[in-house]
Amino acid sequence: MRNRWLILPQPDPDKAQKLAKELEFPMEITGLLLKRGVSTFEEARTFFKPSLDHLHDPFLLKDMNIAVERIEKAINNNEKILIYGDYDVDGTTSVAMMYLFINSFYKHIDYYIPDRYEEGYGISYQGIDFASSNGFSLIIALDCGIKEKDKISYAKDKNIDFIVCDHHLPDEALPEAVAILDPQRPDCSYPYKFLSGCGVGFKLIQALSTKKHIPSNDIYPYLDLVAISIAADIVPITGENRILAAFGLQQLLENPRVGLKVFLPKETREAFSINNIVFGIAPKINAAGRISHASNAVKLLITTNDIEARKIYTQINELNNERRELDANITSEAIQEIIKTGQTSTYSTIVFNRNWHKGVIGIVASRLIEEYYRPTLVFTEGKNKDLVASARSVTGFDIYKTLEQTSEYLEQFGGHMYAAGLSIKKENFLPFKEKFESVVKETIKESQRTPTIEIDEEISLSIINKRFFKLISYFAPFGPANLRPVFLARNVHFGGDYRLMGKDRSHLKIIVFQDSIKNSFEAIAFKMGHLLPKFEKYPFDMVFTLYENYWQGKTFYQLQIKDVKFYKD
Structure with missing residues (x-):
């Protein structure tokens, strides 16, 4: 498949020349800086030398004071606190970080990760029931919760308070949580909007450490977990994220926690980068939740025992090998299905096999885009016999809006421009497939049908x-x-x-x-x-x-x- 080459708009040559003289850099370098919004000597100094001193005040997040006060109240009253997070990398790193931090000074604490297949994404009724039956009165939810109005109301009826630390877009109406920390809230004036879920959790740790007079140097070691979440969740490496990622990578290389050291090569690691996390560490952590249970990932991230770390890592690595084999086999079967159903020249790809593993269909959808480069949905059968799918898109095409236009056939769906999940009744599969292809054909631009460099x-x-x-x-x-x-x-x-x-x-x-x-x-x-x-x-x-x-x-x-x-x- 031939790529389309697109030379991006070039900055003003006079500005590039001026900055080149100030910095004594080639114009080719200052042109790159201008594209990143760096136009002065001081901005260049800040860009090239990120500083932890430039992190924003955590109390600029709306509800931060309320969240800190509620946690202090829980500690003073010896309440049991449950740390709750999603089963992906952002969720498990968030849970591990928050658990380790609070557990360093307060012991009435535990964590909970939902089962991908039994409970699904986000906060679950089962998780709330677990908290209720075990005497937890405060749940700190990380990387989830912003849209869980019904479930948080259910918890409130059971006298369980919620603090939500999320980074996803909220609905118009927010859940009835005690505090909601989310820079994406329309009424939140926090200067940086693109933190990962773990990044929001770190801001809560920053605020708590300030109140408890814990030195900043004592919380910066948690940045290795933040860096992994930033890389795995594909958030922008700009502004505050760039600072957190830079120092998180440094922590990861210079003094990684026991549970992360097992992922790192033994030889010199100067070239270790965000890419190494995206393609090396993140898939293995994710495999725990895709093939087994993500609580194993949290156990690995919080352990201080080398032998236990090696044992859990071996198990997770085996799960990842299983995931890779499933991924390869299902991708091969899906390509055959595309050929068999005459979809080699369609505008979208929609394939289904009831035996495909739900935990890898998102990866398979991405593989099929590499092969055919078009909006892609991979379906399998869910536990209630409904069909479930992972959707992936190509650059510039909003697959979430396309699903909105076919919603009469859907039971549930959620996601964003480039990735989504959905469920559908089996009898609606063929009419949905036909409507989806029609909408894509009508709305996709010709330039979006060719990979662009x-x-x-x-x-x-x-x-x-x-x-x-x-x-x-x-x-x-x-x-x-x-x-x-x-x-x-x-x-x-x-x-x-x-x-x-x-x-x-x-x-x-x-x-x-x-x-x-x-x-x-x-x-x-x-x-x-x-x-x-x-x-x-x-x-x-x-x-x-x-x-x-x-x-x-x-x-x-x-x-x-x-x-x-x-x-x-």
Whole structure:
């Protein structure tokens, strides 16, 4: 599938030149800074050197004073406090963090994670019944609760108070919780709106530590958990999140908690990044809830025993291997279903098999988008014989709005622009499938039917040197809204040396140059081994990113090719 290349709008060259003089940086670097809203020397200093001193006052969150007072009251009255969180990475890291913090000075505390299959997402009646029957009078809900009006009212009838720490968009009417901490509340003036659920929980910890005169240095070690939540929940790496992520990564590398150390490579870890969490740590933590029960993830994150940590990690790793096998098998079956049902050229993909595992259908939907690049729904059978699905979308297309337009066939649905979940009666599957395809066909833009690579700048390879690599590295941590810069170089040539890599020799390492072989670079081209004859024969335009790699104490500078267009294709 050919990608569409889109060169992003360029900043004012006069502003880029002015900032370049002030910073003594190349204009190509200051152009990247301007795109990130950095336009002065002081803003650049703050951007390149994030500081914990720049974290916002937690009491700017609406209801924070109320939340702190209710927790202090619970502690003074020896009430039992239950920490409640969702079964995904953001939820389990939130629960582990809050439990560890409060448990460090108060012992009448426990935690609860709902079962993905028996209880579903968010707060459950079973969880409230557990709290009631075990004498808990205060529940601190993390990464969930903002839309749980009925369940929080149910808890109130049982004399259980709720403090909600959430980051999702609320409905017009809020639940009857004692306190609701959510920067997305319309009546909340908190300066930064995009915290993860664990990030909101950390602000509560900040506020509690202030009231209890606990030094800030005693709570910063929890930032390793916050960084994992930020990476896994795909929130913007901007503003306060960028500070939390940067120092969380530092904590993770320099002094990780026992339950996280098992995830980290034993060798040098200078190149460890948000991507390592997204593709390495997060799927394993998530596997606990997808295949078994997410409470195992919390047990791992709170343990201080190396042997126990290794034992739980081994179990979770086995679950992740099982998840990967399920993912691969179901994806293969789904592709066959697409071919069988004549969906190879449709505007959407909708597949169903009653035996597919509910815990991986979201991952399979994402895999199918990689294959066919269109809005995708993967259905399986739920426990009550209704069909349940995970929906995933392509860049720029709002799948949630599409579901709204087909809601007459749905029992339940929820989510956002790019990801959603839904349930449907079995007899409504075919009419829903037909209506969904029709709505997508009518509303999707032609540009949204082709994967797009957004390019920051067109540059000459001659400007790239060690300093340029180092300056790019200072833009990290990379993630949504602060992606690793993508460059375009034209009329590039193959330098003669190459190496095919990977078990199936599908990856290619080559030498590339533009004007002179003397100024050449090593480049990695994943899944482009089959293009070697063209690389050897034709000049090409190249879209790429820059990486610093580390091996045995040495730093290696490398280009990573994302796409190529040959001059004689």
